[in-house]
Amino acid sequence: MSGTGIEDRLALQxxxxxxxxxxxxxxSADDAAAYYVEDGVLDNSAVGAPVAEGxxxxxxxxxxxxxxxxxxxxxxxxxxxxTGDAETxxxxxxxxxxxxxxxxxxxxxxxAYVVDASKVDGAWRIARLTFTPFG
Amino acid sequence: MSGTGIEDRLALQxxxxxxxxxxxxxxSADDAAAYYVEDGVLDNSAVGAPVAEGxxxxxxxxxxxxxxxxxxxxxxxxxxxxTGDAETxxxxxxxxxxxxxxxxxxxxxxxAYVVDASKVDGAWRIARLTFTPFG
Amino acid sequence: MSGTGIEDRLALQxxxxxxxxxxxxxxSADDAAAYYVEDGVLDNSAVGAPVAEGxxxxxxxxxxxxxxxxxxxxxxxxxxxxTGDAETxxxxxxxxxxxxxxxxxxxxxxxAYVVDASKVDGAWRIARLTFTPFG
Numbered sequence: 113m114s115g116t117g118i119e120d121r122l123a124l125q126x127x128x129x130x131x132x133x134x135x136x137x138x139x140s141a142d143d144a145a146a147y148y149v150e151d152g153v154l155d156n157s158a159v160g161a162p163v164a165e166g167x168x169x170x171x172x173x174x175x176x177x178x179x180x181x182x183x184x185x186x187x188x189x190x191x192x193x194x195t196g197d198a199e200t201x202x203x204x205x206x207x208x209x210x211x212x213x214x215x216x217x218x219x220x221x222x223x224a225y226v227v228d229a230s231k232v233d234g235a236w237r238i239a240r241l242t243f244t245p246f247g
Numbered sequence: 248m249s250g251t252g253i254e255d256r257l258a259l260q261x262x263x264x265x266x267x268x269x270x271x272x273x274x275s276a277d278d279a280a281a282y283y284v285e286d287g288v289l290d291n292s293a294v295g296a297p298v299a300e301g302x303x304x305x306x307x308x309x310x311x312x313x314x315x316x317x318x319x320x321x322x323x324x325x326x327x328x329x330t331g332d333a334e335t336x337x338x339x340x341x342x343x344x345x346x347x348x349x350x351x352x353x354x355x356x357x358x359a360y361v362v363d364a365s366k367v368d369g370a371w372r373i374a375r376l377t378f379t380p381f382g
Numbered sequence: 383m384s385g386t387g388i389e390d391r392l393a394l395q396x397x398x399x400x401x402x403x404x405x406x407x408x409x410s411a412d413d414a415a416a417y418y419v420e421d422g423v424l425d426n427s428a429v430g431a432p433v434a435e436g437x438x439x440x441x442x443x444x445x446x447x448x449x450x451x452x453x454x455x456x457x458x459x460x461x462x463x464x465t466g467d468a469e470t471x472x473x474x475x476x477x478x479x480x481x482x483x484x485x486x487x488x489x490x491x492x493x494a495y496v497v498d499a500s501k502v503d504g505a506w507r508i509a510r511l512t513f514t515p516f517g
Contacts, residue, residue, distance in 0.1 A: 118253060118388060129325045185381055187324045187341055189457045190399045206457055246455055264460045320516055322459045322476055
């Protein structure tokens with residue numbers, strides 16, 4: 113449970129959905145990185161990636177995914193806003209990801225996101241996103 | 248983001264979930280077709296089906312699915328209301344579908360719905376539903 | 383559709399998500415059983431389990447799952463509040479479950495939950511949860 117109101121709770125869910133879809137749509141790494149605050153962190157270290165610190169590093173990591181992967185799909189479920197107030201929140205979700213590396217075999221991965229979010233100029237952004245695979 | 252309020256946003260999501268479940272429940276093609284406006288369009292042309300234009304054509308296409316398929320399951324995720332006002336909206340969602348054709352092999356399909364919705368007599372209905380498979 | 387307001391509708395969804403995640407997190411059978419009312423019922427009889435009647439029996443059944451399974455993951459989608467008022471509600475959802483039995487082969491199962499919920503001291507709880515597998 114949290115002190116986050118309904119508007120914010122739905123906006124937080126939309127933020128995470130929008131971010132995953134920006135990755136999958138592959139329109140631009142800038143679009144996807146814009147979901148992060150300026151000093152935002154993308155922590156995929158549990159699957160062997162370096163921790164990207166700051167929006168430029170996040171953008172570079174996403175750009176690298178676009179280069180190495182022919183396609184990515186992220187299916188979110190079980191989204192919960194765990195804690196929060198008017199300006200910060202922590203949410204989490206399950207995710208099933210399907211990926212097709214260039215010149216490699218398609219794979220599926222299941223796990224969870226934990227996201228620290230901050231409201232900047234009225235819009236929720238990712239302060240830190242951590243992925244932990246199941247199993 | 249959209250100008251759609253919270254009540255409408257949740258009602259739009261319920262509409263799409265209800266429609267998918269009406270298909271899966273197979274109670275009647277009328278039930279499922281009733282989710283469409285009178286001149287609603289079901290566009291599965293990306294997977295080789297003709298475009299069904301008008302509720303009667305939609306009903307006939309759904310009835311055909313019921314005849315050819317022993318079972319269907321549609322799992323929605325990543326639902327987003329993209330644009331909208333009090334009377335119209337566009338929403339999109341990811342979908343994983345599992346199907347068992349009569350006398351054929353079970354299959355799974357992943358893709359996205361884009362839905363143009365209209366509010367008719369206070370209830371959201373599908374004006375056009377387009378399915379695009381991933382990959 | 384239902385007479386359930388937006389706050390309750392989201393709280394009901396959070397309850398079901400929270401329950402599934404409590405099972406998957408395996409922190410304690412007490413945590414998971416606390417989602418049920420005192421005389422709550424867990425009905426997995428469609429997959430050959432006895433019907434657990436009362437929170438103590440539910441807790442024992444969940445504890446048995448923790449003992450027999452190395453891991454469980456429940457992915458919810460298509461959540462709908464079907465009927466309801468301020469104190470009771472019926473909701474349903476699709477679920478994909480992935481399980482890894484101790485010393486056995488991993489499995490996946492798809493099906494639906496139907497949940498009778500009651501509000502007790504301001505919090506929604508499970509009065510009866512019934513799982514029905516698809517196919």
